[in-house]
Amino acid sequence: MTMPDFCEYCHTPLGTTEKRVTVYRRRHGQHIIFEHVPARVCSRCGERYFAAAVVREMERLMQAPPLTAPRLSVPVLEFA
Numbered sequence: 001m002t003m004p005d006f007c008e009y010c011h012t013p014l015g016t017t018e019k020r021v022t023v024y025r026r027r028h029g030q031h032i033i034f035e036h037v038p039a040r041v042c043s044r045c046g047e048r049y050f051a052a053a054v055v056r057e058m059e060r061l062m063q064a065p066p067l068t069a070p071r072l073s074v075p076v077l078e079f080a
């Protein structure tokens with residue numbers, strides 16, 4: 001996977017500046033939040049693009065999340 005030069009959704013040039021973003025993933029019913037993940041963010045639509053190495057590292061971390069990682073309790077709301 002290579003980083004596109006233009007946003008795949010709105011065709012805005014992505015530039016080379018990386019931001020640190022929060023990423024939510026779900027794996028085998030477990031919810032995982034990554035913080036401070038480097039990404040290029042489309043300035044127009046907000047779509048986020050991750051380098052292949054970053055995606056691999058998130059996959060690796062999800063295999064065995066450290067037991068010492070902070071845990072969150074979140075409300076689950078029914079849309080009425």
Ligand SMILES: [Zn+2]
Binds near residue numbers: 010011042043044
């Ligand atoms: Zn875009």
